[in-house]
Amino acid sequence: MTEFELFAVELAREAARISLPYFRGTYEEVDKGGPGAFDPVTQADREAEAAIRKLIASRYPEHGIIGEEYGEDRPEAEHVWVLDPIDGTRAFIAGLPLWTNLIALRRRGKPIVGVIGQPYLDEIFLGGPSGARLLKGGSDTPLAVRRCEKLTDAVIATTDPNLFTGSELGAWTQVRAAARLARLGCDAYAYAMLAAGRIDLVAESQLKVWDWSALVPVIEAAGGEVTNWRGEAPDGAGQILAVGDVSIREQALVTLRRAAL
Incomplete structure (x- = not known):
């Protein structure tokens, strides 16, 4: 180290x-x-x-x-x-x-x-x-992320859908409908499980810089990626999308971009 x-x-x-x-x-x-x-x-x-x-x-x-x-x-x-x-x-x-x-x-x-x-x-x-x-x-x-090339095979997570705005909630609902399994209420622990190869995608909003900064090196070093809902580097807007396999990122962004800040 x-x-x-x-x-x-x-x-x-x-x-x-x-x-x-x-x-x-x-x-x-x-x-x-x-x-x-x-x-x-x-x-x-x-x-x-x-x-x-x-x-x-x-x-x-x-x-x-x-x-x-x-x-x-x-x-x-x-x-x-x-x-x-x-x-x-x-x-x-x-x-x-x-x-x-x-x-x-x-x-x-x-x-x-x-x-x-x-x-x-x-x-x-x-x-x-x-x-x-x-x-x-x-x-x-x-730690290493796992391959997951299709959103329909993915295990996804968010802390609480009630934290999403109207358009964000609609986007999340569509992503959740496409995924194999969704889990709620895990906060940052969901990102740890993504790096460990147990979860494939995490989407959240209203995050502050202290909520997401530690997640980026862990996930990236494990082979995943962290972006905003436009597919760019995380920023002050607070919308975060973390994936283990970039294939499903693009599939999720088809919906999430519509609610991107």
């Missing part, structure tokens, strides 16, 4: 050390959503990001940081860490082991190292220059 990959794993283990004891336990929780919306943040979110930031500042004080809970610090730096201390906070609150710690390193705006960590399952999905791998229980297993 490269220096930055090793450090990303170190950060993931620190995030796990902080967040795991709170899972299915007692913690403070705040709803930062507006009227009619539920956007929770927990004590685990805040403490995990604070701990990661402290390690980054100590090891690489010249690096920038973008985090969900504590904002930006030198986002214009050549190297910037992008943090989502707990992606899937609703799953965390519900006691479901589908939440993850997301950590990415960007160089000149492009994600080059990514970690999707699931502490309860003792899993760290790592992607970067040395490839994609699953670190679990002392083992180090290479």
Whole structure:
């Protein structure tokens, strides 16, 4: 592993050390959503990001940081860490082991190292220059996407169709109707399963930069691709399409492009 990959794993283990004891336990929780919306943040979110930031500042004080809970610090730096201390906070609150710690390193705006960590399952999905791998229980297993040339054979996922707008929901519904199987509610863990060759396509909307940055190196190193709904590099619009086999990307984009931002 490269220096930055090793450090990303170190950060993931620190995030796990902080967040795991709170899972299915007692913690403070705040709803930062507006009227009619539920956007929770927990004590685990805040403490995990604070701990990661402290390690980054100590090891690489010249690096920038973008985090969900504590904002930006030198986002214009050549190297910037992008943090989502707990992606899937609703799953965390519900006691479901589908939440993850997301950590990415960007160089000149492009994600080059990514970690999707699931502490309860003792899993760290790592992607970067040395490839994609699953670190679990002392083992180090290479990750690779699987071939799936037809959307009709695909296993697909999204977190919650209710997050889509009218046109987006219509596009997703058509893709779902064509696919073999659809799963919901997995948050970033669905992308880990795509890199592991279990899921073939994930489509989502309204994602922030900390929601998707860590996914890109993991999936790309495993042989897949991540784009927006126009088939271009992910951007601030928040529409993400991840595939293991590029053949089904084009089949899905026939529909998704109609709702692309």
